[in-house]
Every structure is written in structure tokens, then in C-alpha cells.
Amino acid sequence: DQQVKQNSPSLSVQEGRISILNCDYTNSMFDYFLWYKKYPAEGPTFLISISSIKDKNEDGRFTVFLNKSAKHLSLHIVPSQPGDSAVYFCAARGMGGSARQLTFGSGTQLTVLP
Amino acid sequence: NAGVMQNPRHLVRRRGQEARLRCSPMKGHSHVYWYRQLPEEGLKFMVYLQKENIIDESGMPKERFSAEFPKEGPSILRIQQVVRGDSAAYFCASSFDRGHSNQPQHFGDGTRLSIL
Numbered sequence: 042d043q044q045v046k047q048n049s050p051s052l053s054v055q056e057g058r059i060s061i062l063n064c065d066y067t068n069s070m071f072d073y074f075l076w077y078k079k080y081p082a083e084g085p086t087f088l089i090s091i092s093s094i095k096d097k098n099e100d101g102r103f104t105v106f107l108n109k110s111a112k113h114l115s116l117h118i119v120p121s122q123p124g125d126s127a128v129y130f131c132a133a134r135g136m137g138g139s140a141r142q143l144t145f146g147s148g149t150q151l152t153v154l155p
Numbered sequence: 156n157a158g159v160m161q162n163p164r165h166l167v168r169r170r171g172q173e174a175r176l177r178c179s180p181m182k183g184h185s186h187v188y189w190y191r192q193l194p195e196e197g198l199k200f201m202v203y204l205q206k207e208n209i210i211d212e213s214g215m216p217k218e219r220f221s222a223e224f225p226k227e228g229p230s231i232l233r234i235q236q237v238v239r240g241d242s243a244a245y246f247c248a249s250s251f252d253r254g255h256s257n258q259p260q261h262f263g264d265g266t267r268l269s270i271l
Contacts, residue, residue, distance in 0.1 A: 045197075073257045084159070084246055084262035085198070092257055130197060141250075142188065142211060143260060145197035 044068045045133050047146035055154050060118040062149050064131030067112065071133040075143065076105060076116045078127045085130055089116070121153045159184075159263035160229075161247050167269045168237050176232040176266045180249030187230045188248040188260055189222060198246060204230060234268075242270045 046065045054060045062076075072093040077085035091098040091105045091114070098105050104117045118125055128150050132143040160179040168174050180187050186205055190198040200214040204224035215222065219237075224230040234241055244267050248260035 047197075075259055077262075082264070084161075084248075084264045087259040087261060090257065090259055132198075141186070141203055141252075142200035142214065143190075143198075143248075144200070145190075147195075147197045 043147075044071075045131055045144050045146040047129075047131055047149050049149050050147070051150040051152070053152045053154060054121045056123055057120045060116075060121045060125065060151055060153065062116045062118075062129050062131075062151065064114050064116075064146055065112060066114075066133050068133070068135065068144075069112070070135045071144075073134040074105070074107060074114050075132045075134075076103075077130045077132060078125075079130060079148070080127050088129075118151075121151075123153050123155050126151055126153050159247055159249050159261055161245075161263035161266050163266060164264065165267050165269070167271060169271050170238055171236050174234040174237050174241070174268055176234075176245050176247075176268070177229045178232070178247030178249075178263060179229040180247075181251075181261055184249035184251045184261075186250045186252050187224050188250075189230075189232050190246045190248065190262075192244045192246065192265075194243075201232070237268075237270050239270045242268055244268075 075090040076088045079085045089100050089103045107114045128148045130148045131146040188203050189201040192198045202215050202222045203211040219235045221233045244265045246265045248262045250258045250260045
């Protein structure tokens with residue numbers, strides 16, 4: 042039972058354009074959402090997060106949008122750069138003191154073309 | 156280097172041997188998490204530890220796997236009598252927690268375990 046889904050395994054975007062990566066979740070108990078970027082043979086690198094009490098969080102070129110009613114979040118990267126080419130993982134965390142585990146999606150491979 | 160440190164980066168074992176994976180959290184972090192990633196999949200939670208305590212091990216296989224985070228030294232993920240299906244990348248993450256504040260988990264570069 043996949044509680045966090047990234048339905049697009051891959052995405053190609055031209056340099057300078059906007060990249061939009063999508064993520065859906067099914068568990069309404071999730072209250073904190075994160076995006077990670079991962080290069081081959083390295084660990085995931087934290088990019089940006091959003092609490093369920095917000096609908097938008099921005100950090101430089103990265104913006105995350107959360108639509109709780111649709112149980113959907115997206116990551117916007119603008120402008121996209123070739124160095125952004127990586128696998129992007131969406132992750133979610135539940136409420137509660139011991140419920141700190143992250144549930145990950147299967148990832149989207151982003152390729153930014155020069 | 157103030158990041159999460161994992162060693163070894165690569166570990167090869169024969170079926171039936173033991174594998175020990177080590178993780179030193181970021182400075183000041185007292186919460187450690189272990190995840191496993193199989194090829195073409197996302198990371199799957201295994202266990203969450205604080206110093207000397209296992210808080211949540213709901214993702215750990217019931218047999219052969221154990222984890223500890225002693226008062227001194229790194230966290231250890233131990234796999235006994237390894238089988239081919241244990242081949243995966245194992246990632247450790249750490250976080251700094253203040254009560255219920257939202258703090259991201261920061262990951263190490265993983266240990267790639269190969270079982271011959």
C-alpha cells in the first residue's frame with residue numbers, strides 16, 4: 042500500500058524553464074512534507090519542507106505547494122538548471138511523538154537539458 | 156565534515172555472514188533513523204532510535220536485523236546470517252528535535268551492501 046505516490050518516473054525540462062514535480066498521498070494523518078534531491082551514489086539531500094498548516098513555502102528557486110483537500114503537493118523549480126538533474130523524492134511524516142518516520146515516494150528523475 | 160557519516164560505503168558479504176553498518180549523526184543530533192532502498196524504489200523506514208533507546212522499529216524485519224545507538228559511539232545496524240535479498244543501499248539519517256517542532260532529517264551517503 043503506497044501512501045506516497047510519485048506517478049511520473051521521469052521528467053525532462055529545458056534549461057531556464059520551470060520544472061514541476063508532483064506527489065500525491067493517501068494518509069490524512071501526515072502533517073509535514075519534505076522534498077529531497079538525490080544524486081547517484083549519494084544520500085538524499087534535503088531541499089524544502091512544508092507543514093500541513095501552510096499551503097506554500099518558498100526558498101530561492103524552489104517552491105512547494107500543498108493542497109490538503111486534494112492530498113497533493115508539488116515542487117516548482119524556476120529557473121531550472123542542468124545541475125538540478127537528479128532524482129527527486131517526496132516524503133511525508135505523521136503526527137505524534139514516536140511517528141517520526143518518513144514515508145517516501147518512489148522518486149522522479151528530473152533531467153534539465155542545456 | 157559536519158554531516159551524517161556512514162561506513163563502510165560498500166560492504167560485500169557471503170550468504171550466512173554478518174553485516175555491521177555504522178552511522179555517526181550530525182553534531183548535536185540525538186535522533187537516528189535507518190532506511191533501506193531497493194533498486195528502483197524509494198527509501199523504506201526501518202528503525203528510529205534515540206541514545207540508548209529504540210523508539211520505533213516497526214519497519215525492521217522480525218528476524219536477523221537489530222539496531223542500537225549506544226551512549227558513546229555510532230549507531231549500528233546489524234544483519235545476521237545475510238541472504239541475497241538483503242542486498243540494498245542502507246541510509247542513516249539524523250535530526251535535531253525540540254519537542255514537536257518540524258525538523259528535517261539529514262541523510263548520510265549510505266552503505267551499499269552486496270551479498271554474494
